[in-house]
Amino acid sequence: MALSRLLLLCMLASEVRYAETKPIDFVCSRSARRAMNIGTEMETALNNCNSSAILPAPVxxxxxELHVASWERKSHHERRQDIxxxxxxxxxxxxxARSLDQAECxxxxxxxxxxxxNSYLLILTHLQLSDQKGPVESSELSCVPRSTLSLSTVLLNYRRLITGKLERLMMSLESTCAPQRQDEHQ
Known part of the structure; x- marks a missing residue:
C-alpha cells in the first residue's frame, strides 16, 4: 500500500513538469522530449507492481512500424496525422480499461x-507546421490494428512509437528552431 501511494505521488509530481511544455519547446529541446517520454519509467513501475500486468479489457x-524511405516522403502534416x-x-x-475494476497500481x-x-496529442495538435492545410483531421492507421491484454506489451509499443515516429518528426522540425534556442534546450 505504501509503495502504491509513493508511486502515485511520484507520478503526479512528474506531471507538473509536463504542464509547462509548449510545442516549440518540445520541438527545440531534446531534453524536454526525453523528460516527457515516460515509457521506460512506466515499464519499471510495472515491474514493481505486485498486481498482474493483465488488463481488464483489450487495449x-x-x-x-516505420519504413524510413516512405516516412521521409510524407509531409510533416501526414506524419503528425499518422502519429x-x-x-x-x-x-x-x-x-x-481504466474504468473497469482493477488493482490500484x-x-x-x-x-x-x-x-x-493527452500531453502528446495536445503538442501534436498545436504544432505549427509549414505544410499544414488545417487542423489535424482523422486519418487512417498505417497498420492493421492489434489489441492486447498485456500492459507490458502496450508500454513497449507506446515507447517504440514515441522514440520512433514521434522523435523522427521532431528531429525533422528542429531546423525551424532559432540557433540560440536549440543551444539553450539541448
Missing part, C-alpha cells in the same frame, strides 16, 4: 499513461 496498441491516428485509439481503449499506471498520451 489497441499503436502502429510502430495521432495511433495515439487516439490507444487513448480511448486505455480509458475503457495498474490503475495508477493507466492514469499516468492516459495523461502522457
Amino acid at each position: 489497441q496498441i499503436p502502429c510502430t 495521432s491516428a495511433s495515439l487516439k485509439p490507444l487513448l480511448e481503449s486505455i480509458k475503457v 495498474g490503475s495508477v499506471l493507466l492514469q499516468k499513461l492516459e495523461h502522457n498520451i
Whole structure:
C-alpha cells in the first residue's frame, strides 16, 4: 500500500513538469522530449507492481512500424496525422480499461499513461507546421490494428512509437528552431 501511494505521488509530481511544455519547446529541446517520454519509467513501475500486468479489457496498441524511405516522403502534416491516428485509439481503449475494476497500481499506471498520451496529442495538435492545410483531421492507421491484454506489451509499443515516429518528426522540425534556442534546450 505504501509503495502504491509513493508511486502515485511520484507520478503526479512528474506531471507538473509536463504542464509547462509548449510545442516549440518540445520541438527545440531534446531534453524536454526525453523528460516527457515516460515509457521506460512506466515499464519499471510495472515491474514493481505486485498486481498482474493483465488488463481488464483489450487495449489497441499503436502502429510502430516505420519504413524510413516512405516516412521521409510524407509531409510533416501526414506524419503528425499518422502519429495521432495511433495515439487516439490507444487513448480511448486505455480509458475503457481504466474504468473497469482493477488493482490500484495498474490503475495508477493507466492514469499516468492516459495523461502522457493527452500531453502528446495536445503538442501534436498545436504544432505549427509549414505544410499544414488545417487542423489535424482523422486519418487512417498505417497498420492493421492489434489489441492486447498485456500492459507490458502496450508500454513497449507506446515507447517504440514515441522514440520512433514521434522523435523522427521532431528531429525533422528542429531546423525551424532559432540557433540560440536549440543551444539553450539541448
